[in-house]
Amino acid sequence: MEALDANLAVELYLEACGVYEEEGKEPFAMDTYRAAAAAMARQEKWHECVTVLLRHAGACDRVGSYASLARCYLSAVVVYLAMGEPVSAEHGYYDYMEVPQFEKTEEARACWELLDAYQQSDLEALKKTVGRGVFTGLEQVFIKLSKKLPLGDFARQAQQLNAARGGGPSQLAQELAAEDGDLT
Numbered sequence: 001m002e003a004l005d006a007n008l009a010v011e012l013y014l015e016a017c018g019v020y021e022e023e024g025k026e027p028f029a030m031d032t033y034r035a036a037a038a039a040m041a042r043q044e045k046w047h048e049c050v051t052v053l054l055r056h057a058g059a060c061d062r063v064g065s066y067a068s069l070a071r072c073y074l075s076a077v078v079v080y081l082a083m084g085e086p087v088s089a090e091h092g093y094y095d096y097m098e099v100p101q102f103e104k105t106e107e108a109r110a111c112w113e114l115l116d117a118y119q120q121s122d123l124e125a126l127k128k129t130v131g132r133g134v135f136t137g138l139e140q141v142f143i144k145l146s147k148k149l150p151l152g153d154f155a156r157q158a159q160q161l162n163a164a165r166g167g168g169p170s171q172l173a174q175e176l177a178a179e180d181g182d183l184t
Contacts, residue, residue, distance in 0.1 A: 002039055006039060006042070006043050007043075009039055010036055010039050010040055010043070010045075010048075013032050013033075013035050013036035013039065014036055014052070016029070016032045017029045017032050017033055017036065017055070017059075020032070021059070026059040026062055026063050027063045027065075029059060030056070030059070030060070030065065030068060033052060033055065033056035033059065034056070034139055036052050037049050037052040037053050037056060037072075037075070037139070038139045038140070038141045038142075040052060041079065041139075041141045041142065041145065042141055046079055046080075046082065046083045047083075049079050050076050050079050050080065050092075053072045053073075053075050053076045053079070054072070054076060056068070056072050057069045057072035057073055057076075057096075057099075060072060061099065061101070066101040066102075066105075067137075069099065069101060069102060070101075070102050070105040070106075070107035070108065071107060071137050071138055073092075073093075073096040073099075073102055073107060073108070073111065074107040074110055074111055074134070074135075074138065074142075075138050075139065075142040076089075076092055076096075077089045077092060077093055077096075077111045077114060077115070078114070078138070078142050078145055078146045078149070079142070079145065080092060081114060081118065081149055081150070081151075081157075082145050082148065082149065082151050083151075084151060084152035084153075084157060086115065086118045086119075086157045086158075086160055086161040087160050087161060087164045089111075089114075089115060089118075090115050090161060090164065090165075093108075093111045093112065093115060096108070096111070106132075106134040107134055109134075110129060110132060110134045110135070113125070113129040114126065114129050114130075114149075115161065117129055118150070118154075118157055118158055118161050119158055119161045119162055119165060120158065121154055121155055121157075121158035123150070123154065126149060126150060130146045130147055130149060
């Protein structure tokens, strides 16, 4: 259906997810959520895509699918960054960190590394982060999107993120660098 009418396909995906939610059968909706988010990303309906990713994450939390939840949050951060909204990505990240099952995941660390690379305007660190294996678990459309980062004016986005953070070096970035150098 998506090849014939992408908008109708997304509408049907979302309707199906709603039916699963109403009937308490959210475990069966997981593939449909993924398909809806991917279709929206392909259509560059970024804000709607993030909304579906977060709705999917909520369903994952309710059914205990925490690996999928972490992938949803990482995908949402990637989409925000692709939109050129690093401050929204960071605000989202802090919201996602309120979910205990997310905060200690590799996806959470990858989100932080992406945001820190943006703050530092460090293209090499960004590419290194995107090259990590954690991204291979995302839907193909989000993998491709992450590999295109940064989109837009990287320096301006770094300034926005620095302003939102109040400038100065990132404490977590310093801690992560110290961990990486620690061979014990």
